[in-house]
Amino acid sequence: MTAVIELADVSVVKGGNRLLSSVSWRVDDGERWVVIGPNGAGKTTLLQVLSTHLHPTEGVVGILGEVVGTVDVFELRPRIGLTSAALADRIPRTERVGDVVVSASYAVIGRWRESYDEQDHQRAQQLLQELGVSRLSDRTFGTLSEGERKRVQIARALMTDPELLLLDEPAAGLDLGGREDLVSTLSVLAYDETSPATVLVSHHVEEIPQASPMC
Ligand SMILES: Nc1ncnc2c1ncn2[C@@H]1O[C@H](COP(=O)(O)OP(=O)(O)OP(=O)(O)O)[C@@H](O)[C@H]1O
Numbered sequence: 001m002t003a004v005i006e007l008a009d010v011s012v013v014k015g016g017n018r019l020l021s022s023v024s025w026r027v028d029d030g031e032r033w034v035v036i037g038p039n040g041a042g043k044t045t046l047l048q049v050l051s052t053h054l055h056p057t058e059g060v061v062g063i064l065g066e067v068v069g070t071v072d073v074f075e076l077r078p079r080i081g082l083t084s085a086a087l088a089d090r091i092p093r094t095e096r097v098g099d100v101v102v103s104a105s106y107a108v109i110g111r112w113r114e115s116y117d118e119q120d121h122q123r124a125q126q127l128l129q130e131l132g133v134s135r136l137s138d139r140t141f142g143t144l145s146e147g148e149r150k151r152v153q154i155a156r157a158l159m160t161d162p163e164l165l166l167l168d169e170p171a172a173g174l175d176l177g178g179r180e181d182l183v184s185t186l187s188v189l190a191y192d193e194t195s196p197a198t199v200l201v202s203h204h205v206e207e208i209p210q211a212s213p214m215c
């Protein structure tokens with residue numbers, strides 16, 4: 001088994017607060033994990049470390065076979081799909097939904113590239129379809145409901161065909177029906193053997209997709 005995540009004694013200290021304390025954890029290829037904890041437990045901090053956006057105060061972070069700090073994170077990040085409230089806030093409300101998804105590949109290929117090829121658009125459309133929102137591809141992101149936005153963000157996270165998928169409270173802010181719908185979509189994703197290793201952060205056990213164990 002290949003380790004997708006390998007944390008050794010990872011701690012994060014900020015402003016005198018210990019946000020993470022000596023976390024050692026291994027996630028193998030194909031595994032689905034759920035991290036549950038109360039507000040302020042450090043879940044988002046953990047995902048920031050895993051997505052290479054935050055360097056730990058202590059410990060060693062191995063992601064996709066690379067030790068963070070010894071490699072170019074801009075090469076590593078496209079291999080990681082991430083959805084989070086902070087990332088969603090940065091999506092312009094006027095952007096076309098299809099472009100929200102396809103532009104994930106832009107970040108991978110580089111800023112010099114000013115247009116996407118047909119294959120990129122087809123993949124974006126296919127992902128929107130898998131997430132049940134293909135009808136929305138010509139709408140602007142700002143006109144979507146919260147549940148629709150969550151689905152578009154997951155499609156965007158999958159656009160680069162990542163080897164690791166990190167979902168920070170994907171069902172937050174949804175009503176009961178919306179949450180159930182999204183959880184069943186996530187279950188389909190979790191059962192799919194071709195889906196990447198996944199870490200899902202949540203507050204609620206009801207948000208755990210089938211096929212996921214719990215940590
Ligand atoms: N720069 C900082 N300085 C001091 N403390 C911080 C800083 N950034 C975050 N924290 C604290 O770290 C703790 C963990 O935050 P984090 O966002 O990881 O929690 P969480 O488990 O994701 O919570 P939630 O469920 O509310 O999203 C919180 O108590 C937060 O106030």
Ligand SMILES: [Mg+2]
Binds near residue numbers: 043044045168
């Ligand atoms: Mg959080």
